[in-house]
Amino acid sequence: MRRIITVDLDGTLLTSKNKLTEYTKKTIKLLSEKHYFVIASGRHYLDVIQIRDILNIKSFMITSNGAKIYDLDNQLIFSDELSENITFKLCKIVYNDQEIITQLYRNNKWYINNNKIENNFCPSLTSLKYENFSLDNFHFDKISKVFFTSKNLHKLYNLEKKIIELYEKKINIHFSVPGCLEIVSRKTSKGYGLKLIARLLNISLNNCFSFGDGMNDEDMLSISGKSYIMKNADLRLKNILPNAKIIESNDDDGVAKCLYEIFIKK
Structure with missing residues (x-):
């Protein structure tokens, strides 16, 4: 069998x-x-x-x-994709925090908000090349996943709590590895x-x-x-x-x- x-x-x-x-x-x-x-x-x-x-x-x-x-x-x-409204709000939360990289997948593209710190997400075996996005001129539709990476685990754990308080019934949120907090749609x-x-x-x-x-x-x-x-x-x-x-x-x-x-x- x-x-x-x-x-x-x-x-x-x-x-x-x-x-x-x-x-x-x-x-x-x-x-x-x-x-x-x-x-x-x-x-x-x-x-x-x-x-x-x-x-x-x-x-x-x-x-x-x-x-x-x-x-x-x-x-x-x-x-299944995150709603445009929730995606935008998620990306705003720590957008200006230089210790956390806000990242997302939109169709076949990978976007990040800054590259001021080392990005430890999938450093090899990846064919994707990231592009920078800005809150002011980015289309937040068709987003399959938003994720946050950082070496500051304390900040990520606090971020997880905050996001759960705001959107728990509308998203699934998990750590895939200790330094990577990931959000997808509830379903x-x-x-x-x-x-x-x-x-x-x-x-x-x-x-x-x-x-x-x-x-x-x-x-x-x-x-x-x-x-x-x-x-x-x-x-x-x-x-x-x-x-x-x-x-x-x-x-x-x-x-x-x-x-x-x-x-x-x-």
């Missing part, structure tokens, strides 16, 4: 240096011939498809934390994407094996029959999902080793 294997990228399948090891590539290539793979990431579609091609497999793709979902033939099967999430794909394939969620490390993986992991959390994962995720199995870190081929034990070794 074919299962669904869903994997996050940053902090999970990719090493801390944003690499795919040969062992990981070989293991996933082998399993992709027998099971359905879903790559579930906060990254833009153009980045996800690039990584998917490095793996040399066919896969479903949940991108921008679920705002854009693609089938095995790269066809868009779901799309959008990796878990919603996994449910959609499972329905399309007529496969029970009980036959889904999911791997993640960040708070944006929580609902995806919670609905999967088998869920696995990386050793290097956010401590909050481990505490929220105590029944998930903790596996080796992303720098130790944790996903590939676990998949080998489940599907190949026996």
Whole structure:
């Protein structure tokens, strides 16, 4: 019976240096011939498809934390965007704070409000080149994701609280990694994407094996029959999902080793 294997990228399948090891590539290539793979990431579609091609497999793709979902033939099967009004208000909140970069995805473009500090978001394995945007002359429609990056984690945690107070019922907000706070529409999430794909394939969620490390993986992991959390994962995720199995870190081929034990070794 074919299962669904869903994997996050940053902090999970990719090493801390944003690499795919040969062992990981070989293991996933082998399993992709027998099971359905879903790559579930906060990254833009153009980045996800690039990584998917490095793996040399066919896969479903949940991108921008679920705002854009693609089938095995790269066809868009779901799309949801933040409202123009909320996007504009989100971008205003810390626009002038030089310690926080406000960023967004609009169609196939990546925009940031300043490059005064080092931008640690996806430093490699990205084909996107950012452009600067201004509050005064930017169109805030068709935005799939707004996100904030900073080395000042205290400021990001306070920002998270403020945004939740203002828009909790209209958005989904999560840290994908400690220095990256991401906002998508209320309907959008990796878990919603996994449910959609499972329905399309007529496969029970009980036959889904999911791997993640960040708070944006929580609902995806919670609905999967088998869920696995990386050793290097956010401590909050481990505490929220105590029944998930903790596996080796992303720098130790944790996903590939676990998949080998489940599907190949026996």
